[in-house]
Amino acid sequence: MFTGIIKDIGVLKKIEKKTGLWKIGVGSPLLYKDTAVSDSISLNGVCLTVTEKKNNCLFFEVIKPTLDNTNLKRLKSNAYLNLEPALKVGEKLGGHFVLGHIDCESQIRSIKRHKDFVIIGIKTPLKFRKFLVEKGSIAIEGISLTVQNVNSSYFTVNIIPYSLDNTSLKKKKTGEWVNLEFDYLLKQRG
Secondary structure: OEOOOOOEEEEEEEEEEEOOEEEEEEEOHHHHOOOOOOOEEEEOOEEEEEEEEEOOEEEEEEEHHHHHHOHHHHOOOOOEEEEEEOOOOOOOOOOOOEOOOOOEEEEEEEEEEOOOOEEEEEEOOHHHHHHOOOOOEEEEOOEEEEEEEEOOOEEEEEEOHHHHHOOHHHHOOOOOEEEEEEOHHHHOOO
């Protein structure tokens, strides 16, 4: 389980694509020292297992069902990736409960920069619209955010400068795909 509070922005250093199984290496000097093989790490919101550590890189294996349901299949060398280690008992819960089980990917519809914040609009997949509530939580690329507005075809989130500077959102552009995990508590209401 995670909280959606990103601890590091990793860089994709290696990608080995085999049919049905990819091996990816992510440079993260910040997390490298305290991470062990078999630890769970949220990578752009996807819960993955560390399978190897070498040269300040954490390695993960990603199977086809995960690739099919997430934007990991779109990764390119040197991509920026949000990283968060699994929540430890006794740690502060700064965001909301994030399971690391991506519901879907969707496209960024708009990015509007204001003086003190950014508004990002994301297309709403019809199947998941019922899980969007204004002022409710959502994880985008593993980041715990608050839904600001919900329209028939998209929703918006406001991004403060700190969150923009300390996540991969600073590199995102209109039309790019992002991973979405809708609030677990809202999904329970059906």
